[in-house]
Amino acid sequence: MSARPAVAALGGGHGLAASLQALQLVTDRITAIVTVADDGGSSGRLREEFDILPPGDLRMALSALCDTSEWGLQWRDALQHRFAGGGPLGGHALGNLIIASLWDLLGDPIAGLDLVGRLLGARGRVLPMAGEPLQIEASVLGADPACPDEVTSVLGQVEVATTLGRVLSIRLNPDPPLPCREAVHAVLDADWVILGPGSWFTSVMPHLLVPDLRDALVHTSARRMLTLNMALNTGETQGFSASDHLEVLAAHAPDLHLDVVLVDPSVVRDRGDQLRDTAQALGAEVVFAQVADPERPGTHDSLRLAAAYRDVVE
Known part of the structure; x- marks a missing residue:
């Protein structure tokens, strides 16, 4: 086990959850570093009412890392359960309420997340990318x-x-944000850092705007991998090619060097020559791998993504 790589995975939402589920099959030394800028749904309501970090993406990351025993899977399902109806609890995920309760009880967001991780038997640690809601x-x-x-x-x-x-x-906002020191140390101590997949401007790029975290990403001795989304030309990145995603990253963190860009060939136009040229400017090699889920268009298959991560990391 000690030979397995230490991985810091950065992102948020369903994209980070997919990456974490895959990484569990590669290593048992995982730290998820999660965006804390969500202001919608249950997370947004709890954030506004109690002035806390939005718990939703943190809950999803913890659930993705749960132990695959009956105990772990049952608690994962409990945390992910969302109340129906139009009353005060309607729309809230139980896990969001548990996390908010532990933060109120313990007065320490990191200790609260670690305690939920113990409840789930989580195969890794989950940390916020900053120490305050953004x-x-x-x-x-x-x-x-x-x-x-x-x-x-x-x-x-x-x-x-x-x-x-x-x-x-x-x-x-605020700028600069209060850093999460544990997240900074996790990046500096990692063997590999993986950015993405995830919503580009709202889950992936925000990590590069926390100065202490960005500096750690620039100066870490870890190798750096960027996992591109399965759906690139949608929502907040309407009209963006794979190459455009890398140009956006370079604009927000011009000193950041990458080693690998992992992408499914189905999302790249023509032969991917433009993507290779853009990646090379960042110091990266493009690795094409079939990582799409054939049953769910636009999403990653956890087993295929795990195989791709394993091949790159090893």
Whole structure:
């Protein structure tokens, strides 16, 4: 076990969960570093009412790392259970409420997440990317269809994720954010750092805007892998090619060097020559691997993604 690589996986939402499920088959030394800018749904309601980190993406990461015993899977399902109805509990995930309760009880977000991890028998640790809830602000071209050439500011994760315009850049409020020291140390101590997959501007890029975390990503001795999404030209990245994703990353973190860009060949136009050229400018090799889930278009298959991670890491 000691020979297995230490991996820090950065992202949020379903993309990070898919990556974590795959990584469990490669190593038992995993640290998930999760975005904390969500302001929608159950997370947004709890964040606004109690001024806490949005727990939803943290809950999903913990659930993805659960032990595969009957105990672990039952607790995973319990944490993921969402209350129905239009009452005060309607729409809340039980895990969000448990996490918020533990934070209130313990007064320490990291200790609360570690305790939920113990409950799940989690095969890894889950940490927030920052020590305070963050707000995403984006510069968007054509957010108002009536003014397609106008650049305006769009506030909030939900608003950025659903904008009708083209996202040009993002920033975080407050700036600079309070860093999570444990997350910084996890990146510095890793053998591999994996960015993505996930919503590009609202789950992946925000990590590069926390100065201490970005510096750790730049200076770590770990190798760095970027996992591209299975669906690139949708939502907040409408009109983006695979190469455009890398250019956005370089614009937000010009000093960041990559070693590997992992991508399913189905999402790359023509032969992928442009992607190779853009990746090479970042110091990276492009690795093409069949990682799509044939039963669920636009998503990763955990076993295929695990095989791709194993081949690259080993």
